[in-house]
Amino acid sequence: MQMNDFKLECYFGKYEFTAPYLLTQSDCEAMSTGELLALEPEAQEEFMNQWLGYTETWGDPELRKLIAKLYQNMTDEDVLAFHGAQEAIFGYMNVMLGEGDHMIAMYPNYQSAYEVANSIPNCECSKWYIRDKGTHWEMDFDELEALIKPNTKLIAITSPNNPTGYTFTNDEIKRLCAICKKHDLYLFSDEVYKGLELEGEKRDWMADHYDKCASLGVMSKAYGLAGLRVGWLVSKDHETLEKVVKFKHYMSICNSAPSEFLAKVALKHGEKLLERNRQIIRENIKQVDKFFDRYPQIFEKKAITCGPVAYHKLLLDMPVKDFCQMAVEKKGVLLLPSEIYDMEDQYFRMGYGRKNVPESLAKFEEFLIEEKFV
Numbered sequence: 001m002q003m004n005d006f007k008l009e010c011y012f013g014k015y016e017f018t019a020p021y022l023l024t025q026s027d028c029e030a031m032s033t034g035e036l037l038a039l040e041p042e043a044q045e046e047f048m049n050q051w052l053g054y055t056e057t058w059g060d061p062e063l064r065k066l067i068a069k070l071y072q073n074m075t076d077e078d079v080l081a082f083h084g085a086q087e088a089i090f091g092y093m094n095v096m097l098g099e100g101d102h103m104i105a106m107y108p109n110y111q112s113a114y115e116v117a118n119s120i121p122n123c124e125c126s127k128w129y130i131r132d133k134g135t136h137w138e139m140d141f142d143e144l145e146a147l148i149k150p151n152t153k154l155i156a157i158t159s160p161n162n163p164t165g166y167t168f169t170n171d172e173i174k175r176l177c178a179i180c181k182k183h184d185l186y187l188f189s190d191e192v193y194k195g196l197e198l199e200g201e202k203r204d205w206m207a208d209h210y211d212k213c214a215s216l217g218v219m220s221k222a223y224g225l226a227g228l229r230v231g232w233l234v235s236k237d238h239e240t241l242e243k244v245v246k247f248k249h250y251m252s253i254c255n256s257a258p259s260e261f262l263a264k265v266a267l268k269h270g271e272k273l274l275e276r277n278r279q280i281i282r283e284n285i286k287q288v289d290k291f292f293d294r295y296p297q298i299f300e301k302k303a304i305t306c307g308p309v310a311y312h313k314l315l316l317d318m319p320v321k322d323f324c325q326m327a328v329e330k331k332g333v334l335l336l337p338s339e340i341y342d343m344e345d346q347y348f349r350m351g352y353g354r355k356n357v358p359e360s361l362a363k364f365e366e367f368l369i370e371e372k373f374v
């Protein structure tokens with residue numbers, strides 16, 4: 001199997017641990033092991049006694065119960081745990097797609113959603129574009145239906161979306177599931193940013209609405225615990241989960257025991273962690289909005305209603321790739337240009353989930369002034 005480079009990871013590989021001002025991160029502010037354990041009175045002692053043997057491939061039984069409880073209609077048997085979300089995407093796409101299959105991916109999207117399809121001979125992926133409507137992004141369900149072919153096997157969506165932040169409403173979730181049901185399609189729903197609704201209704205998990213949907217969740221993003229590397233797929237479609245678990249036998253086999261312990265503590269206090277991170281994002285939005293209001297001539301700001309990222313437009317007459325390169329080289333401010341998402345347009349991704357966003361924003365502003373963009 002020949003995979004194309006993962007552009008985002010290659011870019012991050014260069015700058016993520018060297019650039020001091022990370023203004024594009026999609027994970028929320030992390031915390032120390034001590035801070036997390038402080039949420040639960042006996043947890044510290046229990047953690048010291050955590051057995052360091054192999055764990056169950058499907059995931060720790062109590063962890064699976066806690067994950068199932070996030071959903072309306074799921075039990076622990078509907079949960080398969082993974083070493084992060086990336087492993088789950090790779091495993092799912094590998095077992096679901098083969099030669100001659102067609103899939104549809106929401107676009108732009110996290111690269112792994114469609115890259116396995118690109119690596120399989122004669123496997124085709126069509127793009128369901130998120131449309132730029134000036135101040136916000138929109139999806140057209142008629143466009144989706146028009147993309148469906150006789151050999152379409154699955155649709156892959158990411159909501160809240162990376163990089164645009166576009167998030168399906170609960171009505172749209174039902175509409176999407178109805179389309180999949182009508183055409184008997186599998187639905188892969190990457191919901192790693194779920195739980196960060198900043199306004200409007202709390203979103204349902206897609207798998208609660210459609211049996212052939214697999215919902216992807218993780219501790220990395222909305223909970224801000226990327227270092228745990230604990231993710232999950234939840235689905236009523238056990239036939240698919242059984243196939244994916246056999247693929248997992250060739251990947252991580254099982255999760256790390258200390259990580260599963262810490263993930264359980266975090267999920268027991270999940271709402272508290274989510275509210276902490278929503279609060280950080282809300283405060284950052286206020287600062288970022290003021291920043292964009294000062295420079296309407298060079299940026300077109302997109303609204304952010306859910307999740308930690310937004311995808312804004314650069315109005316300058318220079319490639320956004322060069323602009324982002326200059327920002328990181330001159331001032332250590334990291335942004336992600338649309339080239340990373342295989343797009344020629346002039347967008348860049350901004351992340352709102354870190355506590356130091358105001359500091360990074362100030363550096364970004366210094367960059368604009370010093371380089372005479374404003």
Ligand SMILES: Cc1ncc(COP(=O)(O)O)c(C=O)c1O
Pocket residue numbers: 026083084085086087110158162190192218219220221226229231
């Ligand atoms: C939409 C989306 N899905 C999955 C992942 C992978 O998550 P993890 O790092 O937990 O494996 C990411 C990471 O950036 C992401 O943005």
